Amino acid sequence: METKKNGAEVFLECLLKEGVDTIFGFPGGAVLPVYDALYDSKLNHILVRHEQGAVHMADGYARATGRPGVVVVTSGPGATNTVTGIATAYMDSVPLVVFTGQVPTALIGNDAFQEADIVGITRPCTKHNYLVKDIKDLQRIIKEAFYIATTGRPGPVLVDIPKDVFTAPCELKYPDKVHIESYQPNYKGHPGQIKKAMDFILSAKRPVVYAGGGVILSNAAEELKNFTTKLNIPATTTLMGLGGFPGTHPLFMGMLGMHGTYCANMAVMNTDCLIAIGARFDDRVTGKIDEFAPYAGIVHVDIDPTSISKNVRVDIPIVGDVRDVLKEMIRLIPAQKELKAHKESLKDWHDQLKTWNDTHQLSYKFEPKGKIKPQYVVEKLYEATGGDAIVTTEVGQNQMWAAQFFKYDRPRTFITSGGLGTMGFGFPAAIGAQIACPDKTVIGIAGDGSIQMNIQELATAVQYKLPVKIAILNNMVLGMVRQWQEFFYNKRYSHTCVSVAPDFVRLAEAYGAVGLRAKTPAEVGGVIKEAMAVKDRPVIMDFRVDPAECVYPMVPAGQPLNKMLLV
């Protein structure tokens, strides 16, 4: 008789059939059968040093490519270590499939060794999750998991698989199709609503496009650019939307929100027609919600109905895929001849925008003989790469400066934890992005606080010879929290000084990576140049920057967008 495969072997076969090339994981008791099968598999497995790192890597991989990121970890602590990564992906709608081992079915509920109810724990931070209780459900559930993660509004799906399911005999029968009666995402926008929106947009005198991460998720950057340029409408994006519209385009006003540009925030506060595309009116974007865009009729395109009218009342909602809807909207744009009058009617608005743009621009005070300004480092990184790089960030000041002073012309080149704001995200995400795009320059812009939250992944990057460039904007403080303490807590700097830190250069060397340091502005360019030349291992650049530097503009929490603190 032919020997049957077991669940673990079939599991890996299913991943290959799903088109998975790389999985991020860490072994343990409950997933030993999978790791045994992996020994003979052609799947590429990246051995991480902490399970949280695995999920952020898979996340970086997914954001850089649009393909789902895949994680395999063991039960108990292996599973619970993934939670922050999963919550991060959930908030930013990143397609992930996380497979956790579980204790054998007979032991579930017995407080067995390395048992955790990970399905219960992750229920509120996954798009959906499963416990596979029977080998006969395994392949259907894997298929469904990938389908749910990647369709509609994407998100992480967790599949918990007990050890005895992995060892049970099984035949490969991976389904071709999925049918889930209760899950039928809608992609086509309502034609009547689209027509209504276009009539409104064409009648507007002060229109603004406000684009979010949905543009990138639905691969609609080209359509967005088309739509916006044809109608000559100025555009701003959220943090998550950076790269969804070209950062160097003349119609681009920069990011809006708490640390948005003066021009973008003023435009939103004065527009009569706000066209929200794949954005969700997050509190960091809207500022004081009652005073947000007070003169605007709002058009909102989003694939997720719950995003519509959740925070802000919407006048013309369109539920559908951003790309599909934009294509339909573009189809309704009148011929250029008829558009002429419309474009002329926007002249006053563009003049006004120019005035705002001239009034205040993103800036900082460069002192050639003084301390390094963190913004200067970001600008130098932009210059060195010509913008042709994938940038990941940690969370805090480094993230905002990376958003403000680097220009992102293409989607999937700016990778950041926008929703959850996870410190420790950027470095592993950079590793994931580098694995996904081996020929690209990948730069992780970090703070000295954040980088220490997943620094152990240096070993992973060294092991796989990944030339990620980590630029630590090292101010020896938890900068963003410190900034809030300076502005709003009477400069009582409670526990934000982290000057007791490793020597990052020697730390890099200890791991087998390259460590470089710049202490003066004059050294910055050279360090970057040297880092860019390294092709076979990670580089840590330790930039000793001015700790007093703050992120401007800033809209204090709870204030309307036009109440910006400017430098």
Add this chain to the structure above:
Amino acid sequence: MRHTISVLVINEFGVLSRISGLFSGRGFNIESLSVAETLDPKISRMTIVTSGDDKVLEQINKQLNKLVNVIKVYDFTDEEHIERELALIKVTCNADSRAEILSIVDIFRAKVVDVSPRSYTVEITGDEEKIRAITELLRPFGIKEIVRTGRIAMARSPKQK
């Protein structure tokens, strides 16, 4: 405003906690919840009584629909419908009060489902108002215990052809 919402869900383990977790996680109210299989054993119906303004109800509706296990969400509030709850009330009785309790039970078309020398257990079905009314009338005799179900609801059939 109070709303009675009916939710058809795939009958899988964990689905109840998905729904209740959604309500607690997003700060929505649950006043009562009842769950049972439908004619199709693969599908369950949950009847949830909740409250909130229009904006909250819109979110409850949308968020429920977003759950992968949810097939359909139906809000009865603006619809002609029948609502029922059931209560079991154990009320103290003695020789003097038996007759009066029985007459109350009779008036409400309730039933006595258990008798002991010192108590009656009364089963009553009806809308919330009716159950409150009988409870108030029985209270002076001494209610030892009361158990109530959540509310269930069904739309009325159209009266004209």
